[in-house]
Every structure is written in C-alpha cells, then in structure tokens.
Amino acid sequence: xxxxxxxxxxxxxxxxxxxxxxxxxxxxxxxxxxxxxxxxxxxxxxxxxxxxxxxxxxxxxxxxxxxxxxxxxxxxxxxxxxxxxxxxxxxxxxxxxxxxxxxxxxxxxxxxxxxxxxxxxxxxxxxxxxxxxxxxxxxxxxxxxxxxxxxxxxxxxxxxxxxxxxxxxxxxxxxxxxxxxxxxxxxxxxxxxxxxxxxxxxxxxxxxxxxxxxxxxxxxxxxxxxxxxxxxxxxxxxxxxxxxxxxxxxxxxxxxxxxxxxxxxxxxxxxxxxxxxxxxxxxxxxxxxxxxxxxxxxxxxxxxxxxxxxxxxxxxxx
Numbered sequence: 260x261x262x263x264x265x266x267x268x269x270x271x272x273x274x275x276x277x278x279x280x281x282x283x284x285x286x287x288x289x290x291x292x293x294x295x296x297x298x299x300x301x302x303x304x305x306x307x308x309x310x311x312x313x314x315x316x317x318x319x320x321x322x323x324x325x326x327x328x329x330x331x332x333x334x335x336x337x338x339x340x341x342x343x344x345x346x347x348x349x350x351x352x353x354x355x356x357x358x359x360x361x362x363x364x365x366x367x368x369x370x371x372x373x374x375x376x377x378x379x380x381x382x383x384x385x386x387x388x389x390x391x392x393x394x395x396x397x398x399x400x401x402x403x404x405x406x407x408x409x410x411x412x413x414x415x416x417x418x419x420x421x422x423x424x425x426x427x428x429x430x431x432x433x434x435x436x437x438x439x440x441x442x443x444x445x446x447x448x449x450x451x452x453x454x455x456x457x458x459x460x461x462x463x464x465x466x467x468x469x470x471x472x473x474x475x476x477x478x479x480x481x482x483x484x485x486x487x488x489x490x491x492x493x494x495x496x497x498x499x500x501x502x503x504x505x506x507x508x509x510x511x512x513x514x515x516x517x518x519x520x521x522x523x524x525x526x527x528x529x530x531x532x533x534x535x536x537x538x539x540x541x542x543x544x545x546x547x548x549x550x551x552x553x554x555x556x557x558x559x560x561x562x563x564x565x566x567x568x569x570x571x572x573x574x575x576x577x
Contacts, residue, residue: 292323300333329358340389343370353381372398378414379405385423392422408436418444432456443488468493476540494535513541
C-alpha cells in the first residue's frame, strides 16, 4: 500500500513522541550533588542519616544522588526497627567502588521506601532484628538493574537469617542487568511495569511468590535446579518473558504456555506451584511496541537522567 502523507505522519508519531519526551526530560534535569560513601555503617546508630559516612559530608537529603561506593549502608531505624524509613535523596545506587567490589544496603527497619534505586554489583539484604528476626518490605518506584550486574557478579536481593523474609514492591523495573534472589528465605515480588526490563531475573534459593503479573517481553527468567536449597516458584500470577530456564533446560518457543503442573511433569520436579502460567513472549508487533513505549517511556527517561548523573559522578572521580 502506498504511504500517504497521513500514513507517514502516523508512522513518525512514536519517534516524535520519544524525541520530545527525551528532550524535555534531559534538559529539565537540574544538576544534582553527588555523594559517595566513604566508610561502612556496620554498627547501631549509623545509617544513611549519618553525615560523616558521605563525601562530601552531610546526612542524605532531597535532590542529591548517593552511591554506596563498595561500602555497607544501613537504613535508618525509626521505632527501633519497627517503623517505616524513606530514603530522602533523589537516588541511591548500590554498587562496588573504593570500599570493595560489592556495595550493600542493609534493611534495618520493617518497611523501607526508595524512589529511585539502582543496583549493580550490589546486595540489598533484610537484616531486621527487633529482638527477634523479622520480615521486611522494600517499596521502590523505579528499580534499575545496572549492566554491571551479570550472572557471575549479580545484583542480589536476599534475607540474611531465618525468618528475615523479604517482600519487594516495584512500580517500574528497568535496566538490562542480572537480578538474583538468594538465601533460602520466603520472597514476594510485585512489579507493576516491567516492559522496559531487558535483563534476567534469577531465583537461586528460597521460595519466590509472584504477587502480581510479571510481564517483561524482552527479559529472561532462570532458576537453579541442583544442590542444596533448590528454589520454589509460586505462580500466584502469570509470568511472561522471552525465555525461561530451569537448570540446563531453556524454554523459548514464542507463544508457548506452561502451568505449574505441566512444568513439574516436563522437568521431573516439584519446584512449581500456583494457578498462574508461564508464557513465552512473541516479538512485539510495531503497534504493540508503541504501546509499550507509551506505558514505560517516562520511566526510561527517568532512568536516563539517573544514568547521566552516574556518568557525571564517574567523570568527577576521574
């Protein structure tokens, strides 16, 4: 069919929208102060509110970007760990650096909320203890898994000790890195929008329950199948990814679907439960891709702003 001016205009609309939104987002990004951690917060009383942990010194505050820089950072502990803590900065990046190859964020209160959290070679761990070990909840608006996180140097979410289970609620999952759940604890994951995530979600240990549908058409999901503490996936909701790997078996035929019972029979295991299904995503049609862009573009633009800030921090250090 011959392209008329109307067709040409419609075809160019998504590209124009992308250009406009990127221009607005990037030009509106005011320079943010960069704070790098310079010491571990390994004792009670030390947290992201401790001014002397940061370079330049100052308690975490609004509008600034913070990097763990290879050190261990603790959340604040309102109510002695029984309350809710909100990270006050514009963003927090858990990554290696001067203090070591891996950065760590230790959750020391029952509920932690972070607007923009990026994890590279870093670990976010529940270590709440209010006299006894306690479960914790992490709420994140934009969670970005950086490309530095790989299958050999993962971005990790975990519970440290017995009963220190972890619930993770994410509005937008972004990035292209490797995110792993490990340690034999109970994990719950809710992600409202994973359309822009192109990395890997890995279940290495523990029980992971999907408390919302997880739809990431260009991402992969993998599970360990051997050794101690073989993990369990509870499909309380549907999982849609480009490929699913259990041990050495990969399921990647576009359009195929699997129930828990079918997976257990196919793989000869008892590692799956729940009424949800796993579906292998087809390559999106152009119109579907445009829809995904409409739903996730603003989140990607926010991630681009944080990437620019990260690049600025690196250039300052160099």
